[in-house]
Every structure is written in structure tokens, then in C-alpha cells.
Amino acid sequence: MQRGNYVLRKIGFALVTLAAVLVFNFLLFRILPGDPVKLIIHSPRMTREAQDRIRANFGLDKPIWLDLERLAEGDIPGTFDSQFTAYLVNLFRGDLGISFATRRDVSELLAERVWRTVVLVMGANVLAILIGMAAGLVAAWRRGSRLDTGILLAALFSWALPTFFLGIILLILARGRLPIAGMVTPGLKPADGLTYWLDVGKHLILPTITMAIVYTGEYILIMRSSVMEVLSEDFILAAKAKGLPTLRVLRDHALKNAMLPMVTIIALTLGYTVGGAIQVETVFSWPGIGRLMYEAVQKRDYPVLQGAFLLLAVSVIIANLLADLLYSILDPRVKAE
């Protein structure tokens, strides 16, 4: 298969996934018994105008998917005048609705918080990947030794740790030494940029470490089994037999070949780490998307919940697509296949 073909297939998959997420999001929040739009529209606290605005905005008087009556009349464009279309149109205009709790635009709320989560997830992931790959490589190489057992046990332990509980433990331990809540020290004069960003950096330390510890275990396990599989290949035997020093075999033959599956797995794990971000942000009151979701759950703030989920899902889909494309550049076999 040619690379162009591979790339097209991956883009196609990403688009289908994206469409499925959009439909799912629409279904979950609009059709199911707990339909929040119906809930608010029947709320006695709403004024008549507000109700009408919502009705028009969501197209509630229209059919859900397609207007079959108008199709029968031969009115093709009119067929698509439905609730689902209204939902899509609102989405593409960047209109994710208004938060029940704060009365602010959901897209605005998300935009101001998204970078805080990105910084957290990225930092923790880079740390976890570096440590995890190094430890996994060493463990696989020294398979069965005490060092391997130690690394393996540490990895299994960190894998079994609930993120939120590790966060609470670190929070208790670090109390008084490091900032444990929020993004900036309250009352800090943002006189100049540097002190402000240093303060933010300090607040980032604990959440980042918590997430990194939990995900390092995962990466160690994956790297260890990936390297172990490569090490049992015949070309390693050949490399060893022709007298290459062990370290070179590890670096040039084992590491390089074990790296490839890692790229895919890191991308897939990203969806999983985003879930960790919700827990970490909740524990440390880090004002990102995760904390927003936690608060939205507490207050049953459905528009925020829906918007935040959509944002997370779409970012993870895009990250996966990028990883697949990167894979096609790194692995020459994709071209030759």
C-alpha cells in the first residue's frame, strides 16, 4: 500500500470517528430521558422570551433527524431542516450553548481553560514517557534480574494507584512546602510577568508529578514487553553474533524497533491520560477542563459537560491522527507494504 493511501485511510477513520462523536453527543444530551433542554424549557423560572429563544436555537419544534414530510413534497433542502441540523450549525458557529451555572458562553469558558489542561497533560506525559521508556528498556534487557523485578513491581504499583488518591497523598505530604491548590497564589500582584509565571509554574509541580507517576507505570510495562519482544527476534541474535557490544545492540536495534509501537500506544494512551487530568485537576483545584467537568457534574451543568466532552474527544481524535501520520513517516514499511 502506498503512503498516500494509508494517509487517506487514517484521515477517513478520523472523520468517521468525529462524526460518530457528534451524533453520540447529540443523542446523549438531547434524546435520552434526562434531556436537559426539555428540563430547562419547562423550568418555571424561565421567561417567555428565554424559552422561545431556546426553542428557536435548538429547533425544538422541528423533527429530530430529517423532515420526511417535506421530502415527500419534493422539498429537498427543507428535508434537512431538523434538530440535528440546528445542532450542527450551532456547533460550527462555535456556539456550544450557555452554562446553566455561570450564564456564560460555554465555548468562552472552554477557550480560557483549554491551555491549562494542555500544559498539564503535555508536561506529565513527556516526563512519564521519558522515564517510562528508559526504565522499561533497562528492565527488559535485564529480564529476570532483581533490577527488573524492582522496576516491574514499581510499575505495577503505580498502575494500580488511583490517580486521585495519589494526588491526595502528595497534597498532604507537600502541604506548607508547595502550593497545593489553584493556579496562582491568591492576592499575588501580577506586577511583572516573570513572578506571575513562576508562581503558576510552582502550582503546576504537584499536579504534573502526580499524573507523571501514574502514567510512568503504564509506559514502563508497554516499553518492557515491547523491547522484550524485539529482543527475542533473530536479528538481535545476529547482531550479537557478529560481535556488537550489548549497548549498541540495545540502542541501534532494540530501541529503534521498540519505538515504533510506542508512537501508536502513546497516542492511544492520550485519551486515557485526559481522564487522569480530570482527577488531578479536581484534587489540586487546577482550573482546567477537568476541574470544569467536575464542577459541571456537581451542578448538573449539562451544556458545559457536553461542550467539555466534545472538546476532549475531538482533541484526542486529532492527536491520534497526527500520531498515525507520524508513524507513516517513521516506518518505511508503510510505504512498501
Added chain:
Amino acid sequence: MEPIRKFFLSPMGAIGSLMLLSVVVMAVFAPVIAPYNPYERVQVTPEDILAPPDRSHLLGRDDAGKDVLSQLIYGARVSLTVGFAASFMSMVIGTSVGVTAGYFGGRIGNLLMRVADFLMVIPDLPLMLVIIAVMGRGLWNIVLVIGLLSWTYTARLVRSQVLSVKERQFVLRARALGASSWRIIWRHILPQVLPLIIAQAVLDISVAILAESSLAFLGLGDPMLVSWGMMLNFAFERALSRQAWWFLLPPGFAIVWISLALVLIGHRLEEIVNPRLRTHHLFNASRMVALLVGGGVGQQPATE
């Protein structure tokens, strides 16, 4: 019986099993072991709120004046129920999908694997969070959501195994003798794949337990039941500033205990049943010589 002995004689397998057993005993005999019934209403005085441990309440009391130890013991029931039920569900779905895709292939098989890919990409905790938040947080809703969303790994595993097993001699022979697909799958393929499925299912139990406790910690546990995640949620929201460690730490350690037990068991099982993980070429020099002289990796007995 060799693999079973190998499992229980290894420290990881033995310790993991004992840890799991302790929680199972706790869950089954909760009414006998627990000093109080956490579902009973209690009369509380202000001093009872977050009272530190004493002789009649070994782990102190929570923010509602209830005995923490009793809640901890009863909480094992929720974790085990969700863990086993959700994992069983994902095992059944994952195996069916994997066999369909691997053995029959075709359009339906392809479609099912695309669905698996799709579920793998979507971030699972946020997805569970929105579904539970909208559909309600009953215990079986939680089991259903976790079970329906976590079969993808099993499906992939089973599919790749079935793909290789179905080309093996004994399967081809059975087919030549006119055995039906159903019979080939049940009698010849599944027994070969089963050990791997079980190892994966054990790991899935721990994943399900962690997912349930994360949901409960985020305020989406079954409100009618006492669970470890919910205890932590209450402790975190209401007892952190009071430094009530007796309320905060035990449920957390309980979750770590049970998930570590399952991870140890699952990992050890996987090591035993997945022969590819047994040996490699850089292990040590004397083995290398033995390999080269003895010829062929296949004949090399695993040294464990």
C-alpha cells in the same frame, strides 16, 4: 496442571491471590465482620462528627458520625460487584467480537473492529462521566457503562489469536472432517485462546474497579451504596481541612490493595500463558552459548 502450580508457587501469584482472597472474605462476611451496619441510621452528637479512632470505632467516624471501619468493610462489596460484573461483560463482548472478526472476518468483522478502534480512541473516563451524569448513577448503570466501554482490548487480543490458531493443523483437519464452524470455535479455538482471555479479564477487573472508584470520587457513585470512591469523595470534600486521616486514608489504601492484587495476578497469568514473553537473546552469555550450540530458540526450555 503445570501452569496452575507455576502460578501459585510464584511470589507474585501467591501474594496477589491472598490479597484478593482477603477482600472477597471481607465482602462476603461483611455483616459478620463489621462492627456496625453502615446503612442504619444513627443518632449523632456533635462530638461524633469526624471523631478520631477509639476503642469502639477502630478507624474513627466520618463526617456524618458513622463508623469508618464498617463502611470500609461494606465498600468491598461494591468494588467487587462492579469489578467482576463489568469485567465479565467485557470478556463476553470482547470474545464474541474477537472471534467473529478473527474467524469469519468479512464486512461485519471489519465493522466490529472499527467500532473497537473508535472506542479505543475516545477518552474513556470523560465518556463514562457524561453518560452516567445524564443517565443516572445507579450501580447497574455504572456496571453497564464500564462493561460496554472496556471490551476493546480483549477483542483485539482474541482476534489476533484466532487469526493464527485457525490456520493451525488441528483446526484445518477438523474442518476437513466436516466439523461445523460453531464446533471448531468451541472445541478447538476457544480452549487455545482461553488462558489469554482469562489473564486479560483479571486485569480488566482492576480497570473496572479503578473506573468505578474514579467515578465515585468525582461524585458519580451510586448514592444508595457505600463505596470506597464515594468515601474518598466525602473525605476529600469535607475532612481534608480537618486532617481526619482515619477517614481519608483507609478507603484509598483499600482501592490500592484490591487493584494491586488483581494486577499482580493478571500480570503473572499473562507471563505464564504468553510464551512470547519468556526468553530473549540478550539475557546472558551462557544462555546465548546454549542457544547457539543447542540450535533454535524453540527447544530452549524457559528458565524460571
